[in-house]
Amino acid sequence: MERHEPHSCNNAAEGRELRGCKEEELGEICLANDLARFRGSQVFRWVQERAVRTWAEMTNIREADRKLLSAALALQPLELRREQRSQDGTRKYLFGLADGESIECVLMDYERRRARNRQTVCVSTQVGCPVGCAFCATGLGGFRRNLTAGEITGQVLELTRLLRREDEGFQVTNVVFMGMGEPFLNYEAVLKAIEILNSPQGQNIGMRRMTISTSGVVPGIRRLARDNAQVGLAVSLHAGTDVMRDVLVPMNRRYPLAELLGACREYSETSGRRVTFEVALTEKTANKQEASAVAKLLRGMLAHVNLIPVNPVAETGMKRPTEERITEFAGVLTKAGIPVSVREERGTDIEAACGQLRRRYGE
Ligand code: SF4
CATH class of the missing domain: 1.10.150.530 (DNA polymerase; domain 1)
Incomplete structure (x- = not known):
């Protein structure tokens, strides 16, 4: 390594x-x-x-x-502590920060995307996370601190530097703020990092090629709609009812679905862009009833649903559903006129699920 x-x-x-x-x-x-x-x-x-x-x-x-x-x-570069390469081309990095903390960063599906001239990096915005989603290894470790804007841009820069050693022309084209942490709980630093990464004198990554993924922090969504609606928005929805979402995404107890969807509509109207709703599917949640609840919630919205069969995380005990259940879930949404895709599972052999590498390293 x-x-x-x-x-x-x-x-x-x-x-x-x-x-x-x-x-x-x-x-x-x-x-x-x-x-x-x-x-x-x-x-x-x-x-x-x-x-x-x-x-x-x-x-x-x-x-x-x-x-x-x-x-x-x-000038405080990040220290490369671990690198894992998946057979499918996904690369996962563990970087050390100046105060000894560590964060994860993922280069998605490198080989395949290289052929299409598209390089997507998933970056962290906090050390740990205070939200505590049920299926997430990051949440299990609790919250340590917010990252600075420089630590966020630093992940893209370190990766660029590393990859240029094997491919001189390497360039990050897309950034998703979907790694460790809730981006809207670190709003200023995230938006500043986005502006810096967008600079034509720097990485020159298009605003529309950067996406913030939130667990549903309503004031953050509203603020983004006002400040910079060019940036993409993804929401970790995971359930179509408050009863179920309260359990899976504790943020829902603060900002329930009606409020969350209201803020998403506001963003869509301002930006003219559709919102991506992420729905993690586990053995327990991949059923017709849940699919109908999600369909009912999103019908008529400028939306796209991304189904994510979960990477197994030993600590949460969650299991991946069968292919039949995944297809059935997608079918219910398609029938309701909601565009849907299933995110191919990447990097399962290298613990690509958020927070796993850091936990392993910590242990
Ligand atoms: S899924 Fe995201 S918001 Fe939820 S606990 Fe994990 S890092 Fe935090």
Whole structure:
């Protein structure tokens, strides 16, 4: 396994994190240090486009200027702790943070998507998660802290750097905020990371190619509709009734289905985009009754349902349903006029379900 040197950056600054700064912010910091504004743009390109991990790599910036800036800006690369490669091409990474915490990040289905020029990365937004969904290994470990904008962009940058070693032209094209954590409980950092990743001077990832996946934080959905409705929205629905969803997604007790669907309609109307509703299917939930409840809830909405047969997680004891049950569930939705797809299970051989690798490593 390939390994990065832990924290091989050449500065010990405790200042603002470089990877979480927008280009204009870096320009301001340069001006405040009596440097030309364009130096900020140069630094931004090195960090966000070239994905450098040290100041020394920024070869078109004078050493004296690098020293000055490194006193104000902390460049803290993530430390690669584990990499797992699935037979289906999915790669899962465990990265260490400066304070010793660790997070997961997944490059989805690398080989197949490479052929289609599409590279999707699933990033984390928190260390652990306070939501506690029934089928999720991340929730089992509890919540540690929010990630900073730089730690979020950092996952895309580290992956880009790693993959460019084997494919010079590697470029992340899509980002899903679907890893560890609830993105809307870390709203500012997530939206800032999105803006940075969208910058044409950096990774240049289209707004419409980034998707936030939420467990149903209604104020976050409403805020996204107001602030940046170009960003895609996915909702972990998992059940069509409050009774069932209360159990599977505890966030439902705070924001029940009627409120959640109201906010989703608001987002759809503002953005003109359909909302993706994720429905995890377990042996217990993959039945006609549940399918009808979901169909009733979403009928007439600008929606798409993504059925996800669960990856088995030993700690939750949940099991994958049979193929017949999955087909039957999809059939009920199709009959109700709701577009539906079944997400192929990826990376089961490498514990690709959110939070599994971190738990294993922790143990
Ligand atoms: S599924 Fe997402 S929101 Fe739910 S506990 Fe896991 S990480 Fe948190």
